[in-house]
Amino acid sequence: DSDEEAVAVSDEYAAEHLEVHTARDDWYAATLRNYGSLFIGEETTVTYGDKCSGTNHILPTKGAAHYTGGLSVHKYMKIVTTQRMTxxxxxxxxxxxxxxxxxxxxxxxxxxxxxxxxxxxxxxxxx
Structure with missing residues (x-):
């Protein structure tokens, strides 16, 4: 029923993607801790992050945002990529x-x- 309770529930859930559309977006951005990627304000959407805004899209799932963020070069010593198009x-x-x-x-x-x-x-x- 309160902003604090909403943050507690959200942080416990530790979502992969989290959109926040409130009158207190800045407060939520400063207070939330457990998420893979946070999308603040109604102008922002998960679609932008997933497709083209430049943020990391390899995000923690199944509550892993409790202890880790998105995949980064710091987690591996060697990264190679492969692409194949139809x-x-x-x-x-x-x-x-x-x-x-x-x-x-x-x-x-x-x-x-x-x-x-x-x-x-x-x-x-x-x-």
């Missing part, structure tokens, strides 16, 4: 990558995305 995934990823690359002045990267779009979707004018 042809259909290239439709959206290729366009986005080309657009972002051009905005960053990285034309060769943009052309790599364009080349795949032309290859996998000839005649669709996606590049």
């Amino acid at each position: 042809r259909e995934a290239n439709r959206e990823v290729g366009q986005a990558a080309a657009r972002i690359s051009r905005l960053e002045g990285m034309e060769a990267h943009a052309r790599a995305g364009d080349a795949r779009l032309r290859k996998y979707f000839p005649g669709e004018n996606l590049a």
Whole structure:
């Protein structure tokens, strides 16, 4: 029934994603302790954090936010990554990558995305 009780319940639950939309957003941001990623205010959404705002999206689940935060380089000595795209995934990823690359002045990267779009979707004018 109170803000303090809400924080106690939330901290006990230790959510992976936690959205806070209150008249006291700053108080909650300063007081909450156990969460994977906190989204403050109605302008913010989990979707932004999951997809494009830049925060870590490898978050603690099943209450692990009681003792850890998101995955970081500090937890491993070696990190390698692998990516594999389907042809259909290239439709959206290729366009986005080309657009972002051009905005960053990285034309060769943009052309790599364009080349795949032309290859996998000839005649669709996606590049």
